[in-house]
Amino acid sequence: MRNAFRVICMILVCWLVTGCASMQSSRAPGTDLSTLHTFYVQKLPEDDGSVVKVISDRLNAMGYQSTYGAGEHPPKETDSIVTYQDRWMWDITMYMIRLTIQIRDGKSRAILASAESYRPSLERKSPEGMAEEVLTEIFNPKERK
Amino acid sequence: MRAHLRLIGALAAAAVITGCAAPSQPGAMIAAPAGVHHSRESVSVQVSGGKETSSVRTSQISDKDFAQALRESIEKAGLFAQTAEAPRGTYRLEAYIGELTQPFIGFDMTVTMEVTYTLTDTRSQQVVLKKPISATHTATTGDSVIGVKRLQLANEAAARKNIEQAITEMSKLELD
Numbered sequence: 001m002r003n004a005f006r007v008i009c010m011i012l013v014c015w016l017v018t019g020c021a022s023m024q025s026s027r028a029p030g031t032d033l034s035t036l037h038t039f040y041v042q043k044l045p046e047d048d049g050s051v052v053k054v055i056s057d058r059l060n061a062m063g064y065q066s067t068y069g070a071g072e073h074p075p076k077e078t079d080s081i082v083t084y085q086d087r088w089m090w091d092i093t094m095y096m097i098r099l100t101i102q103i104r105d106g107k108s109r110a111i112l113a114s115a116e117s118y119r120p121s122l123e124r125k126s127p128e129g130m131a132e133e134v135l136t137e138i139f140n141p142k143e144r145k
Numbered sequence: 146m147r148a149h150l151r152l153i154g155a156l157a158a159a160a161v162i163t164g165c166a167a168p169s170q171p172g173a174m175i176a177a178p179a180g181v182h183h184s185r186e187s188v189s190v191q192v193s194g195g196k197e198t199s200s201v202r203t204s205q206i207s208d209k210d211f212a213q214a215l216r217e218s219i220e221k222a223g224l225f226a227q228t229a230e231a232p233r234g235t236y237r238l239e240a241y242i243g244e245l246t247q248p249f250i251g252f253d254m255t256v257t258m259e260v261t262y263t264l265t266d267t268r269s270q271q272v273v274l275k276k277p278i279s280a281t282h283t284a285t286t287g288d289s290v291i292g293v294k295r296l297q298l299a300n301e302a303a304a305r306k307n308i309e310q311a312i313t314e315m316s317k318l319e320l321d
Binding site: 028087097108110112 | 193277
């Protein structure tokens with residue numbers, strides 16, 4: 001009986017932590033992202049400020065000019081507004097299981113491009129790694145590791 | 146120990162009855178807005194940005210299924226006299242699914258779908274409408290007790306509301 005209990009527990013744990021990492025992205029028809037230079041990352045109300053900063057910092061590291069804030073509109077007009085959704089799970093420690101980023105037109109807010117990285121526990125990356133992966137997929141898909 | 150086994154048995158049973166994710170169905174995404182302006186022209190419909198459903202992941206909305214629902218909604222509402230295969234059609238409607246935000250788990254499942262619609266007059270190549278439309282729907286345990294089914298229902302309703310808003314916006318143009 002005790003062995004059966006252990007086996008069932010192990011199966012449940014495996015079911016929870018396994019799975020394959022995946023990356024999906026898309027671009028609106030006729031979109032040219034090379035015309036975008038300035039970005040404003042709009043903070044989610046539930047974000048304590050860490051994820052929005054990670055995304056904005058990554059854009060700056062990629063050579064763009066990025067700022068972030070809680071308002072829906074940037075204080076100064078930008079070429080693009082960036083929105084995101086992050087999902088977290090617990091497995092020994094908290095980790096980001098999914099990060100989705102949308103690149104929007106600075107005026108109309110229409111989505112120009114979007115990408116999503118999904119990484120279960122055993123293939124987890126830091127939020128910085130997730131942001132790098134997603135933004136590279138959007139702007140330079142050939143360079144993604 | 147027996148209590149533990151019962152709990153694990155219940156969890157395993159729950160995992161089994163929740164089943165595999167199914168794609169959102171075109172028939173359930175068809176909108177029927179009232180008071181729509183009728184154009185005598187034809188329109189072709191193209192969709193991008195959708196995702197295929199994997200049985201081990203969550204229910205998604207594919208390009209093909211959304212295009213079918215959009216075409217059938219336009220025909221049903223009488224917005225255009227007929228829908229045509231691209232590149233034919235006096236107008237070309239491009240729908241880009243930029244966002245489909247879904248929860249992982251939960252009793253109430255809220256899905257937000259954002260689509261950018263671009264309507265172009267193919268005779269002049271002039272864009273007559275470009276508009277991002279966002280629609281949200283929450284499915285509850287009253288709709289279905291099965292999680293994957295609840296998410297599918299939320300997807301379909303969000304898509305239906307999105308199409309309804311898009312048809313209303315295009316109707317306002319009062320195209321000949």
